[in-house]
Amino acid sequence: MPGQSKHNIWIHLADVKPIALNVSSDEEPLYREAERLVNSLWEKWMRMFNESGSSQEVLARVSFQFARLYLAAYNDNKQVANFLSDFERQLDEIVVAVD
DSSP: OTTOOEEEEEEOOTTSOOEEEEEETTTHHHHHHHHHHHHHHHHHHHHHTTTTOOHHHHHHHHHHHHHHHHHHHHHHHHHHHHHHHHHHHHHHHHHHHHO
């Protein structure tokens, strides 16, 4: 929202140096939830890959997993948007034909 004040927060991901971000109060819960999800998966996978993967490798796996999930959701949303656009066009044609 324009004009909304922002404030600094620190997010802590895995064992990386904390990252400073400037976010609005409305955005902060989203950033905190993302921080929680990344750390939760990283901790789980660190236990799973404790002998075969470094912290950096596990964090790369976590990053890849979230990127994959993002792209899957993006593609799903694009398909829904296309479906709705086609549906709206067909509905307009029906309404015009009825008049």
